[in-house]
Amino acid sequence: MKLRVAILGTRGIPNHYGGFEHISEYVSAGLVKRGHSVTVYNSHSHPYQSNTWNGVNIRHCYDPEYLIGTPGQFVYDMNCLLDARRQKFDVVLLMGYTSSSVWGWLYPHKSTIITNMDGMEWKRTKYSKPVQQFLKYAEKLAVQYSQYYISDSKVIQAYLADKYNIQSSYIPYGADVFTEQEREQINPAEASKEDYFLLMARMEPENNIETILEGFNNSNSDKTFKVLGDTTNRFGRYITEKFKKDERIEFKGSIFNTPKVRQLQNNSYLYFHGHSVGGTNPSLLEAMASEALIAAHNNPFNKSVLNTDAFYFSDATEVRDLIENVQRKDTEQTMVKNNLNKIQDLFNWETVVNQYEEFIVECYKNSNYKRVVPNLG
Known part of the structure; x- marks a missing residue:
């Protein structure tokens, strides 16, 4: 029909x-x-x-x-x-x-x-x-x-x-699985492997951007933190002003170039997903498909997708602990692989x-x- x-x-x-x-x-x-x-x-x-x-x-x-x-x-x-x-x-x-x-x-x-x-x-x-x-x-x-x-x-x-x-x-x-062709397009000058944290979201309070950046700002990390999203709205201006003295935080603006976003997700040391309202979020699925290691806000929406294959946070103190303590070893690689399997089996x-x-x-x-x-x- x-x-x-x-x-x-x-x-x-x-x-x-x-x-x-x-x-x-x-x-x-x-x-x-x-x-x-x-x-x-x-x-x-x-x-x-x-x-x-x-x-x-x-x-x-x-x-x-x-x-x-x-x-x-x-x-x-x-x-x-x-x-x-x-x-x-x-x-x-x-x-x-x-x-x-x-x-x-x-x-x-x-x-x-x-x-x-x-x-x-x-x-x-x-x-x-x-x-x-x-x-x-x-x-x-x-x-x-x-x-x-x-x-x-x-x-x-x-x-x-x-x-x-x-x-x-x-x-x-x-979401689409991160392809070998996309991997080959990675520009090392733009995104060296695992030398930064990443967040991608609309600049809105319920996305916990302030909580995440507060935790990073209070940490002793020597990595940078890249923030993807349009900061021209009221909350965006507030966030950039609040954290402007932390030179480690880089506000990159909106990026609609999907391969570039996928590269940034794939290369990040830890990808922060702060969304706390809504259903299955596209940027979360893309991060999973890009084989990013994920730290997500602790709520039923995120847990229904990620289950045990992510780190979770509820406040800035827990974000700081993740920033300072998360490793990239076998357990973490298994989490990444499990999330990729979910994309291939359930969310393709x-x-x-x-x-x-x-x-x-x-x-x-x-x-x-x-x-x-x-x-x-």
């Missing part, structure tokens, strides 16, 4: 922003290779302005975020939905719900609606209490107006079952795209175009 599928809820592809854009690249191109017609909605201001990408149709919709900030995301999502209503897609796949579920009554009535339920956005500490309350409401609307649901983490899957009594399909993100893109295709086709076959509204309490 060949379907007409639309993917909404992202800023667009190819990825210049984050996780949902990243997975949308792979899923859209993968579905096209399997014979489906796929359309991804892009912001009109996206750097990529062509109407097709790797066989995927691109529709550009007006996005006023650059003019009015966050409210512009709601206008952009509304514009995408209004356009999608005219296209008669078989399936509409919504990546997240933050600024789209308020328009649930605009969801295309004759399309099968599937929502990737994201990762408890209302837990993010960057949001004020009123915003967190709104996000809980938006989550409830997403459950109400969607027909089928995807969870990218088993923790999220369990939460949705408990909170809303709904069944969601667990489909994680994926071929498997992920197959799961998306199977679920989308199944949902379409079972759809009666009526919303399934569970008891929301």
